Amino acid sequence: MISIGLDIGSVAAKGVLIQGGRQYQMMVPTGWSPRTAGEQLIDDLLQSSGHRPHDVHSIVVTGYGRVAVMEASRTVTEIKCHARGVAELYPQIRTIIDIGGQDSKVIQIDSQGRVVDFAMNDKCAAGTGRFLQVMANALGLDVSELAAYEDPEQAATINSMCTVFAESEIIGLLAQGVDKGSIIAGLHLSVGKRVAAMAKRLGIAGEVAFTGGVAMNQGVKRSLEQELGCKVLVPEVCQFTGALGAALIGLDAAA
Amino acid sequence: MEKMSSVEDFAKIREVNILLIKEAKETGQKVVGIYCTYCPQELVLAAGAIPVSLCGTKEDPIAKAEEHLPRNLCPLIKSSYGFAVSDTCPFFHFSDLIIGETTCDGKKKMFELMQEIKPVFVMQLPHLNQTQASMDMWIDEMRRLKGFLEEKLATEITDEAIWQAIDVVNRETAAAKAICDLNQVEPPPLNGLDLLTVTWSRGFNSNKEEVIAMLDGLQKEYSSTDKESTPRKPRVLLTGCPVGLGTEKVIRLVDEVGGNVVAMENCSGYKTLELQTDTEYDDPLVALAHKYISIPCSCMSPNPYRMELLERMMNDFKVDAVIDLTWQACHTYNVEAYEVSKLVKSKGIPHLHLESDYSNSDLESIKVRIEALLEMVEQ
Structure with a gap:
């Protein structure tokens, strides 16, 4: 077969x-x-x-x-595929956060891996891989390099959720001489906060599995753990x- | 023998009635445009005028409306105003008077702007519907509307005429409810789009007796046809903001991914259909006030009847999933969505809250959510 x-x-x-x-x-x-x-x-x-x-x-x-x-x-x-995939990798997990290129979602599953509830972000790019990609471009980096450059101890505050406004905001921060690493940590925190709020609205139980391309970014994983106050597990094959x-x-x- | 009728007959109502209303106007009859289920159309009928529904359910005039209104406003208000200001809705065009209500902030302020185009009477709707002071005020608003209609239409509205109109509207409501109730069985005789076509289109008919006969005829038609046994499709209940033809994308998408909207709790749907004006009151205006204040719109605070109605509908219509649709910037329905989700989930029924507007830009993202909802039903 x-x-x-x-x-x-x-x-x-x-x-x-x-x-x-x-x-x-x-x-x-x-x-x-x-x-x-x-x-x-x-x-x-x-x-x-x-x-x-x-x-x-x-x-x-x-x-x-x-x-x-x-x-x-x-x-x-x-939604169903991520639920099935995570149920195979982590049978104990009940909450999944998936952040892909153009959307982010939170999925609740039961002990059989069945979807109980889910939430997805709105039609804008905030809290998605696209958001990070636009910001990486503005910082002259590849999106895969963001986590390596971040300085979580000195995270800058990024107020704009909107991708377009956030881009202007970080250009402003760079002009003020704010360190790149601080800006990147601020961006990771911004994505983490946004997605964590969606997860909390749905309700989380125990540890959380984090999938999708953005799960490769350690900075976003860290900020999710910080915002959710629980352990976040990233499968080795998170993109798959x-x-x-x-x-x-x-x-x-x-x- | 009663005449049978079809969904196609209802689909034609709008077109046919534009001409009928034009002809009626030429013979001197007056037309009163109404926007909302809170408007006591019985008073319009008792004044000998034709009440027509004007709710904005199309995207076309929104750009025009945004020349005056903020972009971040509910599309229903923008569409309603856009039709008015661009003079592209024949029913608004033929209306001599407009009646509005202070349901939500956006609407009441929009009606102020609409005054520039037509005479608009705005009823002050109380939002606490369980106090005596609210009831007294609402009865007073009924009297004020009656006075306004009498003055503007140069007629007298007698109690007898109001009682007659109450009887007609009660019968129309009962006939519409009977149609919606047909869908309690499996398979449902009407698919989601048929259901919407019937319930939404009936508001455009200028002749109440005719629309009652059509509803009765349709019921007869569906009761007498043998039900084909078809594979059971997930039965979806739609609740939330008003939906009409032109904004039926959620109903279409449910159908596209293999489900069926069997019941709608929204305004043109079931929301008002249980409400009959009690004819035991001495004063018909008091009787009307009691009925209309009971409508479970999210502008009421608190709004327990909507939750009771939803719970009953989930049972009666054997619902497999609930979709709660909020039009962008409709704060009251959007906040109530939390209560709705708690209720639906407590029954173990899959639930989906959607926030959207009249555009088609989010069709794909809404479709995947609805597909996932139906996957939850089938698993």
């Missing part, structure tokens, strides 16, 4: 192929065509696992580009949690 899960996000497209106890992972930039990204992921997964298209039993696709992938056996929402969940949902359906 071979099951493929694809998570076509706004920035990156992630794929997981499960065969028995083995797992293969692939990631490509989504670019302008979610369909092409999905096709490429399937090809890459098949190539690395040494299988042919007709060997695959199920392809479950999630993410904003989920309807574009023609090969899909079915589509499932990111949704794709893993999708592949598992394909396996579950066949079982």
Whole structure:
């Protein structure tokens, strides 16, 4: 039984192929065509696992580009896929925070990994990967470098939640001579506060799992722990949690 | 034998009635535009005028409205005002008078601006509906409206005429409720869009007896047809801000992802349908005041009847999920969303609160939320 899960996000497209106890992972930039990204992921997964298209039993696709992938056996929402993925990685977890390229969400799950409730951010970019990316550009850094440069002891206060205004605000702070590291810590705190408020509104129980591309940023993880007052667990494969969940949902359906 | 009617007949009401109202105006009949379920349309009927619904449910005139109104205002108020100021709504165009109420801050201030365009009478609606002082004031507002209509329409409104109008509106309300109640069974005879088409369109009919006959005919039609057995779709209850044709995106999306809006608690839906004017009172204005003050709009504080109604509807309509829709900047519904979520979750029913506007810019993000809600039902 071979099951493929694809998570076509706004920035990156992630794929997981499960065969028995083995797992293969692939990631490509989504670019302008979610369909092409999905096709490429399937090809890459098949190539690395040494299988042919007709060997695959199920392809479950999630993410904003989920309807574009023609090969899909079915589509499932990111919410359900992250829930399934986290239930596999951390069976004890009841609260998931996922921060991706264009949205952030909080998901509550029960002991069976079923979604009990969820909340998503509004249509603006505040509290998402996009917010951090715009800020990194303004600071002349790549988004992946932010955590390495931060100075959490001297966090600057960033008042604007709005991406556009926050960008002007940090340009102002730079002009005042405020240290880059302090600004970055302030940005991480701003994302943490925003997403933590959404989580608290939903209610959190015990530890929290943190998934999505932004979970690779240690600064955001730290500020979430600070704001939530609990431990935040980041899976090693945080970016692949949704794709893993999708592949598992394909396996579950066949079982 | 009673005539059967179809949802298509209701879909045509708006178009047909533009012409009927134009003709009625030419014979000297007066038209009174009303915005809200709090308006006692019985007084308009008793004055021999035609009451027409004017609620703004389309995005088109919002840009025009934003020339005068702030952008961060509820789209319903902006749409209503935009239609008025751009003269693009035939029903507003034909209205001789407009009646508004002080339901929310945005509306009451918008009505001040609307005075520039047409004569607007604003009823002061009390927001504490359980005190004697509120009731006295509301009865007084009924009298003030009656005086205004008599003066502007140069007519006398007799008690007898009001009682007659009360009877007609009571019958229309009961007929509309009977249609909505059809959907208590599985499969529901009306899908979400049909339900909206019927309940929303009926407000545009200039002839109450005709609309009652249409509602009765529709009920007959659906009671007599055999129900096809179809796979059960998740049954969704929609509550929150008013929805009309033009702002039905949530209903469409529920349908698109495989669910069915079987009941709507909103204004044009079930919110007012249990309320009958009690004909045992001596004074018809007192009778009307009692009915209208009971409407469970979020502008009332506190507003326990809405929660009671929701709880009952969740049971009666065998609801699998609840969607609570708040239009951007509608503070009262937005705050009440917290109480609604507690109630729905306490029943173990999946719940989704959406905040949106009339634009289509958030269709994808709303769709994924609704899909996830229905996944919660199916798991």
